[in-house]
Amino acid sequence: MNPNFLDFxxxxxxxxxxxxELRHASYGQAFNIDEEVARLREKLKIKTAEIFRNLxxxxxxxxxxxxxxxxxxxxxxxxxxxxxxxAGDRAYADDAAIVGGLGRISGRxxxxxxxxxxxxTKTKVRRNFGMPRPEGYRKALRLMKMAERFGLPLLTFxxxxxxxxxxxxxxxxxxxxIARNLLEMAxxxxxxxxxxxxxxxxxxxxxxxxxxxxxxxxxxxxxxxSPEGCASILWKSQDKARDAAEALGMTAPRLHELxxxxxxxxxxxxxxxxxxxxxxxxxxAVLMNQLDELGAIAEPELLKQRYQRLRSYGAYQE
Amino acid sequence: MNWLQKIMTPRARTQSTTTAGKGKVPEGVWExxxxxxxxxxxxxxERNLMVCPKCGHHHPMGARERLLSLLDExxxxxxxxxxxxxxxxxxxxxxKYRDRIVAAQKKTGEKDALLVVNGRLKGRPLVAAAxxxxxxxxxxxxxxxxxxxxxxERALADRSxxxxxxxxxGARMQEALFSLMQMAKTSAALARMRDAGVPYVxxxxxxxxxxxxxxxxxxxxxxxxxxxxLIGFAGPRVIEQxxxxxxxxxxxxxxxxxxxxxIDLIVDRREMRxxxxxxxxxxxxxxxxA
Numbered sequence: 001m002n003p004n005f006l007d008f009x010x011x012x013x014x015x016x017x018x019x020x021e022l023r024h025a026s027y028g029q030a031f032n033i034d035e036e037v038a039r040l041r042e043k044l045k046i047k048t049a050e051i052f053r054n055l056x057x058x059x060x061x062x063x064x065x066x067x068x069x070x071x072x073x074x075x076x077x078x079x080x081x082x083x084x085x086x087a088g089d090r091a092y093a094d095d096a097a098i099v100g101g102l103g104r105i106s107g108r109x110x111x112x113x114x115x116x117x118x119x120x121t122k123t124k125v126r127r128n129f130g131m132p133r134p135e136g137y138r139k140a141l142r143l144m145k146m147a148e149r150f151g152l153p154l155l156t157f158x159x160x161x162x163x164x165x166x167x168x169x170x171x172x173x174x175x176x177x178i179a180r181n182l183l184e185m186a187x188x189x190x191x192x193x194x195x196x197x198x199x200x201x202x203x204x205x206x207x208x209x210x211x212x213x214x215x216x217x218x219x220x221x222x223x224x225x226s227p228e229g230c231a232s233i234l235w236k237s238q239d240k241a242r243d244a245a246e247a248l249g250m251t252a253p254r255l256h257e258l259x260x261x262x263x264x265x266x267x268x269x270x271x272x273x274x275x276x277x278x279x280x281x282x283x284x285a286v287l288m289n290q291l292d293e294l295g296a297i298a299e300p301e302l303l304k305q306r307y308q309r310l311r312s313y314g315a316y317q318e
Numbered sequence: 319m320n321w322l323q324k325i326m327t328p329r330a331r332t333q334s335t336t337t338a339g340k341g342k343v344p345e346g347v348w349e350x351x352x353x354x355x356x357x358x359x360x361x362x363x364e365r366n367l368m369v370c371p372k373c374g375h376h377h378p379m380g381a382r383e384r385l386l387s388l389l390d391e392x393x394x395x396x397x398x399x400x401x402x403x404x405x406x407x408x409x410x411x412x413x414k415y416r417d418r419i420v421a422a423q424k425k426t427g428e429k430d431a432l433l434v435v436n437g438r439l440k441g442r443p444l445v446a447a448a449x450x451x452x453x454x455x456x457x458x459x460x461x462x463x464x465x466x467x468x469x470x471e472r473a474l475a476d477r478s479x480x481x482x483x484x485x486x487x488g489a490r491m492q493e494a495l496f497s498l499m500q501m502a503k504t505s506a507a508l509a510r511m512r513d514a515g516v517p518y519v520x521x522x523x524x525x526x527x528x529x530x531x532x533x534x535x536x537x538x539x540x541x542x543x544x545x546x547x548l549i550g551f552a553g554p555r556v557i558e559q560x561x562x563x564x565x566x567x568x569x570x571x572x573x574x575x576x577x578x579x580x581i582d583l584i585v586d587r588r589e590m591r592x593x594x595x596x597x598x599x600x601x602x603x604x605x606x607x608a
Contacts (some may be wrong), residue, residue, distance in 0.1 A: 163532075163551065163552075164560075165551070165552030165556045165557050165560050166557065166560055166561055167557060167561055167565070167569070169551070169552075170550050170551060170552065170557065170569070170570060171578050172578070173536075173578070173579070173580045174532070174550075174551035174552070175531040175532040175535070175536045175549075175550065175551040175580075176536040176580055178532040178533070178551070179501075179505060179531075179532050179533045179534070179535075179536040179537050180536075180537070182501055182502050182505035182506075182532075182533055183505040183506070183508055183509045183512070183537055184509070185502075186502065186505055186506035186509045187506075187509040187510075187512075187513065202489075202498060202529070203489075203498070203501060203528075203529055203532045203533075203551070206498055206499075206501055206502060207532075209502075210502045210505075210506075222495055222498075223494060223495060223498075224489045224491060224493075224494050224495055224497050224498040224529070225489075225491055230411075230491050233491065234411035234412060234491060235411055235412055236412075240411075243411075244411070247407070247409055247410060247411060247494075248407075248491075248494045248495075249407050249494055249495070250494065250495070255495055258406065258407075258495070258496075260495050260496070260499060306506075307506055307510070310499070310502050310503045310506040311467065311503060311506070311507075313460075313463070313496065313499035313500065313502070313503050314460035314461075314463055314464050314496060314499070314500065314503065315404050315406035315460050315493070315496055316401055316402065316403060316404060316460045316461045316464055317401075317402050317403075317404050318398075318400050318401055318402070
């Protein structure tokens with residue numbers, strides 16, 4: 001088993017290993033095996049397409065958490081010509097689970113805020129596995145208000161298992177920090193585009209997720225609770241996480257169908273981690289388009305439309 | 319059947335099994351205090367707003383009783399009573415969501431977990447909302463979110479104050495992302511109230527956690543806690559699993575939140591009416607004589 005591949009990705013891993021092996025073997029050899037490599041590559045593509053054609057919700061949940069999945073700063077690195085990270089909430093600390101800063105995309109200055117996970121053990125711990133504490137949300141709020149003051153559109157990237165459930169976080173008002181952001185984002189006088197790039201974990205995700213457009217990458221998820229958490233509460237068993245993932249309807253196409261998400265951004269064959277650069281370029285194109293659209297709307301109208309969108313969420317009868 | 323049940327009327331006997339709730343003392347109209355263990359006469363406890371006259375322990379209180387006891391007698395009018403949940407996802411865990419709705423409606427007599435009324439508080443017009451905890455743990459789904467939003471919009475339109483009593487475990491899982499979005503929706507409505515300078519007081523009762531605490535409950539111009547109410551983002555069990563240690567006594571209780579600056583004050587339920595009237599009186603200019 002290759003640990004960088006999920007179990008259902010193993011056939012892909014094996015084919016890739018074969019391709020590599022052949023290329024290695026052919027190095028410096030007289031005979032030509034280009035044809036064989038090309039054949040294998042074609043097979044790899046077909047196999048990948050086959051696997052990804054019929055993914056279930058649980059597999060998509062795993063993809064959204066894939067260890068090789070691009071994170072906020074990976075996208076920022078490709079889509080921005082310039083980026084200056086800004087730190088701290090000015091009250092308590094700098095939370096590395098949320099990053100934010102000033103960026104320039106195709107010549108246009110923007111404010112960027114996103115959850116950030118770590119790659120290796122050390123950075124995972126430093127980033128707290130992408131689970132923000134109140135100071136993270138308050139840093140985000142500070143940057144949002146700065147965006148408003150300087151007339152910069154706000155782009156947010158969502159990728160968190162959830163807000164951190166710890167003693168210190170409770171002491172410093174995790175609930176209030178999240179609630180405050182929801183209120184302020186509803187009212188922020190600048191265009192906001194939110195994109196779920198990985199895990200959209202409940203209130204911890206929504207706290208930087210209120211805006212004029214909400215996008216989801218094809219294999220990202222967005223849910224009120226993790227499938228594991230839902231299973232242990234409603235089924236009284238963590239083993240039912242697969243069933244919970246299905247029941248929660250947390251995938252991008254499903255949420256788009258329900259009218260809760262505006263746009264699903266297609267991922268490269270095999271998922272964003274198979275080709276982060278092409279994913280970033282695709283994402284950038286969507287964001288630029290949306291910024292153009294939103295930039296053409298006068299501020300009072302923008303806020304009115306944002307309110308109406310938020311107002312329309314819900315399914316009930318009278 | 320014990321001696322006490324034998325001397326009770328059959329009516330009192332059946333009432334005891336349906337209304338005693340968490341009292342754990344099935345003997346008719348008697349209820350054991352959750353605080354000091356004293357055996358209390360239920361009608362007297364109700365007259366005392368479900369607060370133990372001996373130790374001051376605040377027992378759970380139904381949404382309807384709470385709002386009726388808060389507002390001026392005869393002034394209350396229920397709003398949007400016909401709003402009912404649907405099941406947009408055909409959600410099914412160990413039970414169907416549809417069946418859970420039916421059971422909760424039967425148990426509580428309420429259509430969903432939030433009750434909204436308008437009325438007067440010592441003569442001042444007020445929109446008041448209260449969560450019914452015994453309806454699926456007071457969880458917030460689309461109906462709760464919609465009703466709260468309408469309550470805020472009504473308060474804004476009438477320029478009358480808004481108060482909300484929360485008693486909730488958080489978002490309703492069975493409505494999945496629809497529930498989560500109610501956090502954004504209710505907060506957006508409160509943003510409008512804030513901009514217009516119409517006061518909103520949030521009263522957090524035991525318990526107020528999860529998605530409700532992380533939205534409408536923490537956004538009061540003034541945040542009030544009832545004594546010893548559990549208030550927090552994550553539930554204590556989740557935190558214990560995360561940090562792998564037992565939590566200190568009193569963690570996430572109102573007194574703890576007051577100490578850490580999350581709420582403005584703690585108010586005994588028996589003084590709530592007077593205190594709210596006083597606060598709204600200070601926040602709102604008296605209507606100018608024409």
